Amino acid sequence: MKELRLMKGNEAIAEAAIRAGADAYFGYPITPQSEVIEYLMAEKPHERTGMVVLQAESEVAAINMVYGAAACGKRVMTSSSSPGISLKQEGLSYIAGAELPCLILNVVRGGPGLGTIQPSQSDYFQATKGGGHGDYRLLVLAPASVQEMYDFVKLAFDLAFKYRNPVMILSDGVIGQMMEKVEIGEQYARLTNEQIDELYPWATTGKKTGQDRRIITSLELDPGRQEKHNLKLQAKYKKMQEEEVRYESLNCEDAEYLLVAFGSSARICQKAMDLGRAQGLKIGLLRPITLYPFPSEVLNDLASKVKGILTVEMNAGQMVEDVRLAVCGKVKVEHYGRFGGMIPSPTEVLQALEQKIIGG
Amino acid sequence: MEQNFDLPEIHTPENLVYTKTKVLTDNVMHYCPGCGHGTTHRLVAEVIDEMGIQGQVIGVAPVGCSVLAYNYFDIDMQEAAHGRAPAVATGIKRVFPDKFVFTYQGDGDLAAIGTGETIHACNRGENITILFINNGIYGMTGGQMAPTTLPGMPTSTSPYGRDVKMMGNPLKITELVAMLPGTYFVTRQAVHTPALVRKAKKAIRMAFENQKLNRGVSFVEIVSNCNSGWKLPPVQAIKWLEENMLPFYPLGDIKVNGEMVSK
Numbered sequence: 001m002k003e004l005r006l007m008k009g010n011e012a013i014a015e016a017a018i019r020a021g022a023d024a025y026f027g028y029p030i031t032p033q034s035e036v037i038e039y040l041m042a043e044k045p046h047e048r049t050g051m052v053v054l055q056a057e058s059e060v061a062a063i064n065m066v067y068g069a070a071a072c073g074k075r076v077m078t079s080s081s082s083p084g085i086s087l088k089q090e091g092l093s094y095i096a097g098a099e100l101p102c103l104i105l106n107v108v109r110g111g112p113g114l115g116t117i118q119p120s121q122s123d124y125f126q127a128t129k130g131g132g133h134g135d136y137r138l139l140v141l142a143p144a145s146v147q148e149m150y151d152f153v154k155l156a157f158d159l160a161f162k163y164r165n166p167v168m169i170l171s172d173g174v175i176g177q178m179m180e181k182v183e184i185g186e187q188y189a190r191l192t193n194e195q196i197d198e199l200y201p202w203a204t205t206g207k208k209t210g211q212d213r214r215i216i217t218s219l220e221l222d223p224g225r226q227e228k229h230n231l232k233l234q235a236k237y238k239k240m241q242e243e244e245v246r247y248e249s250l251n252c253e254d255a256e257y258l259l260v261a262f263g264s265s266a267r268i269c270q271k272a273m274d275l276g277r278a279q280g281l282k283i284g285l286l287r288p289i290t291l292y293p294f295p296s297e298v299l300n301d302l303a304s305k306v307k308g309i310l311t312v313e314m315n316a317g318q319m320v321e322d323v324r325l326a327v328c329g330k331v332k333v334e335h336y337g338r339f340g341g342m343i344p345s346p347t348e349v350l351q352a353l354e355q356k357i358i359g360g
Numbered sequence: 361m362e363q364n365f366d367l368p369e370i371h372t373p374e375n376l377v378y379t380k381t382k383v384l385t386d387n388v389m390h391y392c393p394g395c396g397h398g399t400t401h402r403l404v405a406e407v408i409d410e411m412g413i414q415g416q417v418i419g420v421a422p423v424g425c426s427v428l429a430y431n432y433f434d435i436d437m438q439e440a441a442h443g444r445a446p447a448v449a450t451g452i453k454r455v456f457p458d459k460f461v462f463t464y465q466g467d468g469d470l471a472a473i474g475t476g477e478t479i480h481a482c483n484r485g486e487n488i489t490i491l492f493i494n495n496g497i498y499g500m501t502g503g504q505m506a507p508t509t510l511p512g513m514p515t516s517t518s519p520y521g522r523d524v525k526m527m528g529n530p531l532k533i534t535e536l537v538a539m540l541p542g543t544y545f546v547t548r549q550a551v552h553t554p555a556l557v558r559k560a561k562k563a564i565r566m567a568f569e570n571q572k573l574n575r576g577v578s579f580v581e582i583v584s585n586c587n588s589g590w591k592l593p594p595v596q597a598i599k600w601l602e603e604n605m606l607p608f609y610p611l612g613d614i615k616v617n618g619e620m621v622s623k
Contacts (some may be wrong), residue, residue: 023455057480063442074455167367204418
């Protein structure tokens with residue numbers, strides 16, 4: 001029988017982590033995502049599955065605890081919101097460089113700086129273009145519902161280990177805080193140390209007699225070897241582009257105008273699309289689910305069929321750059337955004353589409 | 361070992377009583393001649409070997425001169441970001457509470473950029489060993505002022521000597537962490553004489569043995585010399601260490617079995 005619960009997005013993430021067989025969570029409180037660690041602490045996952053939960057002294061410490069535990073082949077995660085995610089960028093760059101699998105949740109709030117605690121999508125660039133120093137990418141999943149917050153946790157862990165790469169769930173204050181019905185999945189067992197040894201020979205679990213020691217590092221001083229390492233990372237990202245693109249398309253078959261939006265903006269756009277369709281406007285919606293790798297191919301195909309594209313984001317225009325790159329000038333692409341914690345209404349979105357694309 | 365030294369008649373296999381410890385790799389160390397890192401590495405390796413825990417140890421290397429420590433220890437190791445080793449070690453120990461976990465850090469790493477990670481790992485009482493090499497200078501980057509640089513001591517970023525009014529005071533972080541309830545064993549050692557090497561080894565051994573007790577952090581500071589950074593030949597550097605470093609950083613146990621040692 002299905003287990004249904006009414007949960008906040010942040011709570012769904014926490015429950016999903018326990019159920020996905022996560023070994024550890026290290027985090028630091030910050031609004032609007034503190035429910036993740038609060039829920040975990042209250043649930044005593046150590047008793048349920050043996051999962052470790054620790055409140056670190058800083059975001060910096062938390063991401064480095066993730067580094068240490070991930071390098072042991074464990075399923076580890078952290079969560080934060082924008083200013084805290086900025087603090088984690090050093091650690092994320094090292095994690096990407098050392099090719100460690102882990103999950104990072106960003107429940108985005110408005111910025112820059114301390115900004116606001118209200119929802120935003122202004123960390124798109126940071127999430128999808130690397131974020132820290134060096135040429136690296138996170139695999140980025142953008143949930144648009146509390147159910148997806150739940151579902152993407154297991155998916156993120158699986159992808160992280162498939163590619164030995166950090167995976168970010170890029171959410172926002174709307175989805176983190178809102179309550180929706182969630183179908184709770186099964187409890188997956190945590191891997192035993194023996195399974196880790198078998199599955200992840202790279203993990204530092206203690207040197208085995210007669211075998212080479214394992215070294216987890218992002219350092220390679222020889223430029224030739226460092227270039228080789230970078231090429232290996234790039235090959236991995238290329239494989240992600242080939243195999244991991246995920247998106248949802250709604251009413252795109254007969255669409256004359258296309259909305260492109262992710263996360264909570266996509267929810268708003270869905271309503272705007274319905275309002276427009278009721279007026280006879282043939283509007284479609286493409287919702288990228290993976291922000292990296294970006295669904296460029298499908299967008300390029302759609303650009304041949306539609307008269308114009310409007311991206312809607314709760315930022316000053318970030319994903320629109322990727323949409324324009326994908327569309328390659330085939331059709332007009334405009335951006336509509338609210339930011340600083342303001343959320344656009346469906347009517348506003350429809351008006352923007354009419355003004356910037358249909359009438360423009 | 362087969363080299364023909366000055367006294368080939370006594371350099372024979374039966375007289376060979378000193379060999380490379382098996383927990384060290386065959387890689388040639390990059391440390392400067394006379395530096396304390398090589399000796400300390402050897403002591404750590406000997407302790408791991410003698411305790412028979414080579415397969416149960418996970419080490420964490422820092423950023424600094426010993427950034428490549430993982431090239432020399434024949435054990436599983438992780439390389440941490442600058443200053444973050446105690447957080448990395450926390451992550452390891454929390455998921456592997458039965459393994460032996462240690463960090464190996466210099467003064468800039470542990471007492472400047474990583475102060476927060478150091479203090480909080482110590483305060484939480486993480487059941488790990490922290491090895492802290494204090495030579496009062498940033499060696500790898502070329503001799504800049506460290507958090508432990510002595511007052512008046514010249515470095516490339518305090519070329520006229522450390523002016524404490526302008527640049528602040530040297531930090532006695534070892535005394536500081538000894539005050540925290542999460543530390544179980546805190547000691548300051550040195551490795552520039554044979555007698556001190558033997559004492560330091562005992563301290564390192566205790567710092568690893570303590571992990572079996574699960575009572576908190578064991579913290580071993582090694583006051584060392586940096587001939588390159590100090591711009592002194594090895595013998596003079598050791599004299600300078602004894603005359604300047606040791607009066608400010610006195611050797612000996614500070615906290616044993618969770619109790620402060622009364623002086």
